Amino acid sequence: MTITIHPNEIIETIKMIETENLDIRTITLGISLRDCTGQNSSEIAEKIYEKIVNKAGRLVAVGDEIQQEFGVPIINKRISVTPISLIGGLNRPEDYIEIAKSLDKAAKEVGVDFLGGFSALVHKGVTKEETALIEAIPQALAETDRVCASVNVASTKAGINMDAVAQMGIIIKKAAELSKDADSIACAKLVVFCNVPEDNPFMAGAFHGIGEPETVINIGVSGPGVVRNAVKNYPNEDFGTLAEVVKKTAFKITRMGELVGRAASEKLSVPFGIVDLSLAPTPAAGDSVAEILEAFGLERCGTHGTTAALALLNDAVKKGGSMASSYVGGLSGAFIPVSEDAGMIRAVEDGALNIEKLEAMTCVCSVGLDMIAVPGNTSASTLSAIIADEMAIGMINNKTTAVRIIPAWGKGAGDSVYFGGLLGSAPIMKLNKYGSDSFVARGGRIPAPIQALTN
Amino acid sequence: MDNDNRIIVTVLGQDKIGIIAGVTTVLAETKANILDISQTVLQEFLTMILVVDLAECELEFEEIRQRLINVGEQIGVQITAQHESVFKYMHRI
Known part of the structure; x- marks a missing residue:
């Protein structure tokens, strides 16, 4: 048997953890909710709750176990789910608020600090589901603690959906108003993206993308x-x-x-x-x-x-x-x-x-x-x-x-x-101090850029 | 992860009588086998590193870790116990 690790290297690692704040910021479990369909919002909300609790029940315990074995702090355990706007059968903003509350309840039940995926991908245009979800965002964030929302409004291949950009300004204002007693904290749980990644573990922008596996x-x-x-x-x-x-x-x-x-x-x-x-x-x-x-x-x-x-x-x-x-x-x-x-x-x-x-x-x-x-x-x-x-x-x-x-x-x-x-x-x-009202009011899309002639 | 049974125990603190005795007693009680010990004392500041094999050990790693931390607190030194893979992963490709 030989010691393959030099004592100085061992001390370096311990110093990183003890005095330099080296930690694992988050273990994020992605969960597909695409099978959580139903006749009405209550049925869907219940299926979502059950699937999350079922799949993520051991996440926090496992995180703590790893922290003890390796001696490395694991600060957060989180969950990302399929963008909620992709789950069919929900049409009204109040349906989405019900789902947000169900997500919040599931997050609290399994003990994660944030759950991301109250999301819509609208870089090219919106569906009626996405419209309803975006309208629900301010109230959903103000009335839940752990749910995070994100909206992708632009991509290199599609350009910028300026109608969505204009709407997000209004949504952010509304979220600020609804959480005004807590320094407008609802806005801290809402991200507007261009070229959003589908496997991001960090909040508030995490969601479980459509190319991802079951978990x-x-x-x-x-x-x-x-x-x-x-x-x-x-x-x-x-x-x-x-x-x-x-x-x-x-x-x-x-x-x-x-x-x-x-x-x-x-x-x-x-x-x-x-x-x-x-x-x-x-x-x-x-x-x-x-x-x-x-x-x-x-x-x-x-x-x-x-x-x-x-x-x-x-x-x-x-x-x-x-x-x-x-x-x-x-x-x-x-x-x-x-x-x-x-x-x-x-x-x-x-x-x-x-x-x-x-x-x-x-x-x-x-x-x-x-x-x-x-x-x-x-x-x-x-x-x-x-x-x-x-x-x-x-x-x-x-x-x-x-x-x-x-x-x-x-x-x-x-x-x-x-x-x-x-x-x-x-x-x-x-x-x-100068305004941009008329510019934003134009609406429509900014076309996708040319990807050659790059200067 | 190769060789899951090996842990690294590190002791940091002011040098004093009984540190090795305290740590090794805990390890002996739990049937943990010490494979190697190295120590350096720099201006009365002690750094001791033990490579320990838990293959024969009857207790869970977490219980041993807790006992080591407790004995460290009694002696007045800081003791950490981690799986060897932490260091292998960080410092070797």
Whole structure:
């Protein structure tokens, strides 16, 4: 018998977990609900509840078991389901609200913190079911705790459905109003996407895509603190060295995800889907993507050079991570949610980071304008215009982008919103004072872009 | 995952009398076989790593882990116990 692992490597792993917040952000169990059909909404709601409880009953226990065996914290256990708009037989918004409540009840019964899939894919146009589901979103989110909604309104192949974009501005406003007593928290559970991935394990945008099997395990890893500490050891080295450091660290972090994913898949007898190679920050001290960029040598995240730094970081994470896992998918990149990242919050408060710079940053990393609080009196058309800009970035660059924006009811620029937990808190950002009403009011679709002649 | 029975026990803390005795007593009681021990002391700070085989062990891993943590608390050092695969996965391709 030989010790194949050097003591220094063992200490390195333990240090990552104990002091640098290395964790598995989420084990997400995808469940197909396509067989949950029925004559009326009550029957469908009951079938959905039973299927989820049946398939996910052991998810939390297995997650806890793996956490103890491997000594790696597993922060969240979650569920994603088939986009609810694809389940036939539901026609009225009140039907969908009933389903949302059933999903919420199932999530609470099995003990997961979020359940995603109250979703519609409408990048080319809407069906009557999708219309009803989208209309139900504000009330569904305001009256449930754990259900997350997402709407895909654009894709590179279909273009941007501007009618849906216009409607989402109104829906977001309505969701903010209905949850005004809780800092408009319903908006934190709603994402508008371009090129949405079908196997994303992260909330609020997770759903179980139509190409997925009956059930599947997807893993989201975390670890910005580990990367930041690794980078800090090389304060003066050139960019080639820096990229190398990030790659090696991303490899190690992702290996944990791969290990946990395989173990969960084996214990639950569910096929292993993908590891999502994302750097997901939390509000905890040191667990910040902004602080990695600052460790690169920027005085504050958001200053000139931030986009270049983020491009390097995002690419190096993908290169290191893809080597570490057999199957990579989901969003895979660095997340820059403002409210969930202490460094981002500080950058906004110090005036270093504004919404225009954030938009530029989303061109080179995953997701998009995420967890951004804006004044409560922002008009629906301005929200739609913000969404349209972000969708255009995704469409043209052939990548996933998203908007999760919170028009905080009754609050203005300079105030803050508080959600608690992983959702954190956010200073309210200033927007451009000029309107976009006539632009948004045009309606129709922005045509799909040409994919050659790329300049 | 190859060799499911092997775990790595790490002890971190101020060096003092009785650390090895405390840890190995727990392992002996549970019929866990110690395959290797390495330790370094840097400025009175002790790092000890044990590779342990649980093949003959009568208790569940979680019970052993809990006993080790308890003895660590009594002595005043931090003890962690993890499956070996965690380290193999992270550091070897």
